[in-house]
Amino acid sequence: MAAPLLSIRDLTVEFHLRRGIFTAVDGVSFDIAPGEILGVVGESGAGKSMTGSAIIGLIDRPGRISRGEILFQGKPIQNLPVEEMNRLRGKKIGMVFQDPLTSLNPLYTIGHQLVETIRRHLPMTQEQARERAIALLGEAGIPSPAERIDSYPHQFSGGMRQRVVISLALAAEPDLIIADEPTSALDVSVQAQIIKVLKRLCESRGAAVMLITHDMGVIAETANRMIVMNRGKIVETGSVGDVIKRPREDYTQRLIKAIPSIRDETIRHAVPAADRPLVEVDKLTCDFMLSKSTLDRLLGGARSKTIRAVNEVSFSIPKGSTYGLVGESGSGKSTCARMMVGLIRPTGGRVLLDGDDVWAPGAGSQKRRRRVQMIFQDPYASLNPRWMVGDIIAEPIRALKLASNRAEIEDRVADLLERVRLDPASMKKFPHEFSGGQRQRIAIARALSSQPEFIVCDEPTSALDVSVQAQVLELMRKLQDEYGLTYLLISHNLAVVRQMADNVGVLHGGVLVENGPVDQIFDDPQASYTRMLLDAVPDISRVN
Amino acid sequence: MSTTPPESAAQIAASTPPGWFRRAAQSDILYSFRRSPIAMVAAFVTAVLVLAAVFAPFIAPYNPFDPSSLNLMDGFTPPMSSSFAGNYFLLGSDNQGRDVLSTILYGSRVSLFVGISATLFALTLGTALGLAAGYAGGRIDSVIMRIADIQLSFPAILIALLIFGIARGIIPPSRQEGMAIAVLILAIGLSNWAQFARTVRGATMVERQKDYVSAARIMGVGRFTILFRHVLPNTLGPVLVIATIGLALAIIEEATLSFLGVGVPPTQPSLGTLIRIGQQFLFSGEWWILFFPAVTLIALALAVNLLGDWLRDALNPRLR
Numbered sequence: 001m002a003a004p005l006l007s008i009r010d011l012t013v014e015f016h017l018r019r020g021i022f023t024a025v026d027g028v029s030f031d032i033a034p035g036e037i038l039g040v041v042g043e044s045g046a047g048k049s050m051t052g053s054a055i056i057g058l059i060d061r062p063g064r065i066s067r068g069e070i071l072f073q074g075k076p077i078q079n080l081p082v083e084e085m086n087r088l089r090g091k092k093i094g095m096v097f098q099d100p101l102t103s104l105n106p107l108y109t110i111g112h113q114l115v116e117t118i119r120r121h122l123p124m125t126q127e128q129a130r131e132r133a134i135a136l137l138g139e140a141g142i143p144s145p146a147e148r149i150d151s152y153p154h155q156f157s158g159g160m161r162q163r164v165v166i167s168l169a170l171a172a173e174p175d176l177i178i179a180d181e182p183t184s185a186l187d188v189s190v191q192a193q194i195i196k197v198l199k200r201l202c203e204s205r206g207a208a209v210m211l212i213t214h215d216m217g218v219i220a221e222t223a224n225r226m227i228v229m230n231r232g233k234i235v236e237t238g239s240v241g242d243v244i245k246r247p248r249e250d251y252t253q254r255l256i257k258a259i260p261s262i263r264d265e266t267i268r269h270a271v272p273a274a275d276r277p278l279v280e281v282d283k284l285t286c287d288f289m290l291s292k293s294t295l296d297r298l299l300g301g302a303r304s305k306t307i308r309a310v311n312e313v314s315f316s317i318p319k320g321s322t323y324g325l326v327g328e329s330g331s332g333k334s335t336c337a338r339m340m341v342g343l344i345r346p347t348g349g350r351v352l353l354d355g356d357d358v359w360a361p362g363a364g365s366q367k368r369r370r371r372v373q374m375i376f377q378d379p380y381a382s383l384n385p386r387w388m389v390g391d392i393i394a395e396p397i398r399a400l401k402l403a404s405n406r407a408e409i410e411d412r413v414a415d416l417l418e419r420v421r422l423d424p425a426s427m428k429k430f431p432h433e434f435s436g437g438q439r440q441r442i443a444i445a446r447a448l449s450s451q452p453e454f455i456v457c458d459e460p461t462s463a464l465d466v467s468v469q470a471q472v473l474e475l476m477r478k479l480q481d482e483y484g485l486t487y488l489l490i491s492h493n494l495a496v497v498r499q500m501a502d503n504v505g506v507l508h509g510g511v512l513v514e515n516g517p518v519d520q521i522f523d524d525p526q527a528s529y530t531r532m533l534l535d536a537v538p539d540i541s542r543v544n
Numbered sequence: 545m546s547t548t549p550p551e552s553a554a555q556i557a558a559s560t561p562p563g564w565f566r567r568a569a570q571s572d573i574l575y576s577f578r579r580s581p582i583a584m585v586a587a588f589v590t591a592v593l594v595l596a597a598v599f600a601p602f603i604a605p606y607n608p609f610d611p612s613s614l615n616l617m618d619g620f621t622p623p624m625s626s627s628f629a630g631n632y633f634l635l636g637s638d639n640q641g642r643d644v645l646s647t648i649l650y651g652s653r654v655s656l657f658v659g660i661s662a663t664l665f666a667l668t669l670g671t672a673l674g675l676a677a678g679y680a681g682g683r684i685d686s687v688i689m690r691i692a693d694i695q696l697s698f699p700a701i702l703i704a705l706l707i708f709g710i711a712r713g714i715i716p717p718s719r720q721e722g723m724a725i726a727v728l729i730l731a732i733g734l735s736n737w738a739q740f741a742r743t744v745r746g747a748t749m750v751e752r753q754k755d756y757v758s759a760a761r762i763m764g765v766g767r768f769t770i771l772f773r774h775v776l777p778n779t780l781g782p783v784l785v786i787a788t789i790g791l792a793l794a795i796i797e798e799a800t801l802s803f804l805g806v807g808v809p810p811t812q813p814s815l816g817t818l819i820r821i822g823q824q825f826l827f828s829g830e831w832w833i834l835f836f837p838a839v840t841l842i843a844l845a846l847a848v849n850l851l852g853d854w855l856r857d858a859l860n861p862r863l864r
Contacts, residue, residue, distance in 0.1 A: 018575060341762045369764035382755035386777040396763040443759075450763060 003074065004031035005175055005208050006055065011068035013050050013059060013232075024050045024063065026232035034175065037202065037209045039223030039240065041216055043255075043465035047232040048212045052178045054078070055210070056093055057085045073175070091121040094169030094207070096198075098181035100161035104153040110137075110164050111149035114171055121172035136167040139204075141197050159190030163197055170201055177202060180212045187328035188492065192536035195222050214465065216259055217538030220244055228252050244540050258470035260495035262522060262534065263541050277316035278354060278486050279323075279340070279454055285348035286310040286335050309335045311510040312349065317503070319453070322480070322487040324501030324518065326494055326533070332510040333490045337456045340488065341374045353454065370400060373447035377459035379439035383431040389442055390427030393417070396450035416445040419482075420475060437468035441475065448479065456488045461496060473500060494537050498522055506530045576858040583854035589847035593840070597652040604646035605634070609811065615641050620825075623832050636832035638821060644832060647818055648840050654814035655844070658728055659795035665733030666794075667787050670740025675771055675779075677741065678748025689745065692738035700793070701800055703735035708806050721809045728807055732797050739786055747779035781859045788852030792845045799841055815841045 013025040025047040032038050042048045053059050055070055057080065070078040077088060089095070097103045105113060114133035118124060124132065130149070137145035140163040153161055162182065169177050182198065183191040199222050202209050211223055219226050219240060226243050228236040228251070236249045247253045287306040310332040317323040327333045338344040340351050342358060342365065351358045358368040373396070376382040383392055393413045396402075403409050414424035420441040431439055440460065447455050460476070461469040473496065479485060491497050497504060497518070504521045506514040506529065513527040525531045577583050596603060607613055618627040618641030626632045627641070635644040677688040695703060711727040712720065751757065752775060760770050795815075801807035802816025803823075810817065815837050822834030 338758075343758055343761060365764075369762070372762065374759065374762050376755040376759065378755060382759055384756040384774055384778070395760065395765070399760070399763045399765045399769075446759065 004071075005034045005036075005073060006032040006210075007069075007071040007074075008051075008055070009069040009071070011051065011054060011070065012066050013047070013054050013063055014066045015063045017062065023232055025054065027068070028229075028232070028234050029068075030227055030234065030237060032176065032208050032210060035203075035206045035208055036225065037199065037211060037223045039219030039226035040210060040212045040229060041214065041219050041226060041255075042229035043214060043467060045231070046229040048229050049180050050232075051229075052180050052210060052212050056089050056095060056178060090117060090174070091172045092174050092176065094172070094174040094177040096162075096165050096169050096177060096179040096182045098184050100158055100165050100185065103165050104161060104168075106153050109150050109152055110156075114149075114164075114168060117168055117171045133167070133171070136171060137164065139201060140164070140167040140170075141193065142167075157190075159186055159194060162186060162190075162194050166194070166198055166201065170205060170207065173205060174207055177207050177209045178212070179209060181214070182211070183218060184213065184215065188494070188538075189328065189532060189536040191218070192538065195538065198222070215538065216244070216256065216466075216540050220540045221538045228255065255467060256540065258467040259540055260470075260473075260493075260499045261539055261541050262495045262498050262537050263539065276355065278319040279317040279488070280352040281313060281315050281336075281340070281349070282352065283312045283314050283349035284310055284336065284339060284346055284351060285312055286332070286339060286344060287347040309510050310339070310346075313505075313507070313510075313512045314349075315503075315505050315512065315515050317454075317486055317488065319486055320480070320484045321502040322489055322500050324497035324504040325488060325490045325507060326492065326497050326504065327507035328492060328533075330509075331507040333507050334458055336507070337374070337458045337488065337490055341372055341456050342368050370450065371453045373450060373452040373455045375440070375443050375447050375455060375457045375460045378463050379436050379443055380431075380463075382443050383439055383446075385431055387430070388427065389417075389429055389431065389434075392431070392442060393427075393445045393449050396446060400450050402450060412449065413445075416449055419448070419479070420445045435468075436464055437472060440464060440468075440472050444472075444475065444479070448483070451483075452485075454486045454488070456490070458490045459492065460489070462491065462493060469496070476500070494522075494534065495539070506533070573858050577854070580854055580858075582850055583858075586847040586850035586854070589843055590851060593652060593844050593847070594656060596649055597656050600646075600649040600653050604643070604649045606631075606643040606646045608642040608646045608650060617641065620830055622830075623836075635836045636830075638833045639825065639830075644818075644836050647813060648815070648837055651813050651815045651818050651837060652840060652844065654725075654808055654812055655795050655798055655816070655841070658725060658732065658798045658808070658814065659791055661729045662732035662736070662794045662798070663787055663791045665729060666736040666790060667740055667783065669733065670737035671744045671776070671779075671783060673737065674741035674744025675748055675776060678745035679752055679767075679771055679775065681749075685745070688741065692741050695735075695738045700732075700735040701797060704731040704797060704801060705804075705806065707731040707734055708801065721811070724807075724809045725812070728798060728801065731801070732794050735797070736790055736794060739790065740783060743782050743786055744779050747782060748775050751775045751778045785852055785856040785859060788855055789849060792848040792852065795841070795848070796845050815844075 008031070009029050011025055011028045012023065015022040015024060028047070028051055030038070040048045040051065050059070050063075054065055057078070059065065065078055069076055072088070072092065077085070080088065104110065111130065111133055114136065115126065115129040118129040118132055119126070122129075134145045134149055137149060142148055142160060142163055153164070156164065166182070179198065183194050186194060195218060198209065211219065213219060223240050225238065226240050227234055228243065228249070230251050236243055236247065236252045243252060244256060247256055286309045288309055289306050313336060315323065325333045325336065335344060339346045340358070345359065353367060353371060356364040356367050358364050358372070390410070390413050393416055394409050397409055397412060403412065410427070413427055417424045417426055422438060422441055422445070426434070431442065434442065457476070461472050464472060476487070477500065480487065487500070489497060489500050501518050503516065504518045505512050506521065506527065508529045514521060514525065514530045521530060522534065525534060615629050615631070617629040618631055618633070618637050619639050621627040621633045621637040623636040624634060627637065633643050633645070635648070637643055638647070673688050677685040708727060708731045711731070715723055715727070757770060757774055760774055798807060798814060799816030799819065802814050803820045805820065807816055808814045813821070818837035819834060819841065822837060825833050
């Protein structure tokens with residue numbers, strides 16, 4: 001192997017906090033060879049982003065590099081003065097961050113930003129730089145770059161913007177690119193394209209990449225070598241194939257086992273056949289009215305525009321089974337869920353629960369409150385931070401007057417906490433004392449406390465780490481067996497849906513493009529959109 | 545598979561729920577308080593002034609409002625000296641022979657009472673209207689907030705004067721004296737509610753979008769329960785900050801009104817009234833009659849204001 005481009009020796013980053021010293025990165029050493037793609041994977045808090053920030057000198061107080069060396073092309077760079085570091089960033093080391101919305105300046109055209117970056121680092125005239133910028137955008141897959149170069153960032157979609165960010169990072173021909181979760185904010189189909197662009201561009205320009213991500217699938221498809229980090233330390237290093245197929249360390253094995261794959265076939269209990277499905281959705285439609293501007297309203301002129309978020313969606317869910325609803329952002333899956341639980345009134349169509357319309361006044365909505373519950377995506381926003389866990393879980397019991405005796409409520413809450421594998425003493429604590437996965441268990445306990453039959457789960461695990469995700473999914477499955485629950489599982493993660501669902505519906509632009517048993521949809525998709533979606537998913541089983 | 549292992553030392557420490565005392569002792573607010581010398585001094589000054597006002601009848605060397613104890617022979621005694629009648633005055637005495645220290649103690653009692661009551665009134669009114677506007681939205685929101693906007697475009701003191709004037713016109717002269725303090729509280733409170741309404745409305749609009757409110761709606765929790773048990777507690781942080789800074793403003797507003805002579809009746813002088821009385825003697829050499837009440841007012845308003853500033857920073861996670 002040639003001399004390494006970047007060499008990190010015993011890097012330690014510490015945060016001096018009020019309650020003591022927190023070591024975010026703990027004695028990390030690794031090399032990146034020129035032109036190599038190194039994947040850094042780990043769960044949240046593993047120190048992977050902090051390692052990236054340390055390399056480019058972006059660690060903010062109270063954090064600091066307390067030990068170790070960062071050698072770039074043989075020279076130590078961890079103590080460079082600010083000006084030299086600035087020159088190094090951009091010229092020699094490019095950066096791609098997670099959020100394409102905030103990494104471009106919204107006030108300048110992308111051409112302006114590209115030309116400025118190119119001219120700062122390379123001796124070029126305005127015209128040459130502009131030509132180069134157009135070429136870069138073209139290579140990054142922006143159609144007709146010569147026309148789009150004078151557009152502003154908001155005129156591009158998220159995926160297109162991330163392509164611009166990548167061209168920006170590559171503009172000055174850097175030797176190393178640090179990409180921190182470059183595709184995590186994007187839909188799967190866009191994610192796949194961005195990974196390809198990143199890989200192709202870096203290969204053609206000989207730039208090395210340090211790819212930081214929590215998604216093992218992305219690494220499997222992109223990187224040559226990978227590092228697994230946990231709690232600030234490197235757990236395992238090796239070629240991608242070796243680590244994924246033959247993980248040596250205990251932690252890596254557990255991590256890989258926890259990742260669901262879209263090729264996994266899970267054994268499901270046969271769902272008892274019922275005469276009539278528990279939930280029937282019939283031509284459900286939802287229009288959103290775009291509010292008119294005040295001037296328009298005063299003039300009474302322009303008719304208000306409507307957007308059809310959900311368009312005549314119909315499906316049914318047998319009792320005791322799980323229906324997976326998949327789709328990309330903006331496909332209307334959350335709107336569907338909100339109409340089914342009674343949060344958004346449908347414009348048309350019906351949702352029947354055991355034969356009763358949940359939106360009908362009286363019996364229907366009464367039944368809905370008793371028998372339908374929901375689990376939300378963000379376990380930080382779904383629990384009232386000022387309430388004790390015991391009160392949060394007891395809320396449905398009190399709201400529906402299922403019990404009024406204090407001791408009885410407490411018993412029920414304790415029982416529910418045990419069922420979601422939390423200590424009953426947690427009752428007296430507040431949500432902020434729990435981790436994301438534990439909070440999601442509390443949310444599940446709350447959903448269960450009114451003994452519902454049907455639970456709508458809107459992205460229940462997408463805010464969680466893979467190992468925690470596996471535990472939560474396992475818990476959901478056990479509870480389904482115990483109580484005979486019926487789930488509607490909404491997810492953008494196809495692997496999760498494959499693992500959990502009996503039947504699957506694919507939403508695209510508010511229309512249900514495909515609907516059927518899970519194996520049929522995944523193994524023999526009919527709609528071209530479904531096929532595209534399935535092909536786009538990065539998967540660890542694709543490693544070669 | 546059991547529960548996830550505790551992820552940090554903090555979580556292990558939190559595994560046994562501590563009592564409220566330890567919770568308070570470990571809280572971030574207290575920590576930030578102990579690291580801010582300004583906040584500690586401000587809290588000390590506020591505490592001393594409030595305690596002195598509350599226990600005025602026990603601390604004050606004289607009762608300045610007991611006509612039988614007044615002696616014109618005591619008039620215009622300079623600070624730290626004895627009068628002809630042989631009475632000692634630490635901060636001097638005024639034209640009628642009242643002890644300045646005692647009038648200040650009794651005066652800050654009135655000032656604080658009016659200030660706190662007016663702020664509580666503004667807080668209750670503003671929070672209720674802000675909650676209604678933020679949660680209901682639409683027309684209710686527009687009406688309430690436009691009224692607030694109109695009111696905010698006038699100086700608060702002008703609104704208070706207006707309300708005071710109207711009250712004078714309505715209440716029969718024989719009862720005006722007895723109701724003066726109530727009218728003052730009403731006037732100052734009504735001139736300050738809009739700040740609370742704006743803040744609470746904004747916070748309500750943020751909170752009502754959160755999933756825990758959706759969860760409550762799904763289980764059929766009533767609108768008022770959601771408002772008061774879910775949304776309200778989560779909007780109280782900023783309200784507390786405004787209330788503290790608002791208290792300082794209300795005290796100054798009361799002093800201004802009393803200085804102008806439309807505030808509290810002369811039989812119950814507040815700090816503002818004392819300043820008005822003292823102001824007549826400023827250029828004839830009896831400076832202490834004005835100086836000490838003015839310093840007390842400044843110290844009180846400044847200390848409360850600094851406490852409010854510190855509280856705002858301490859509650860704002862972005863500044864930590």
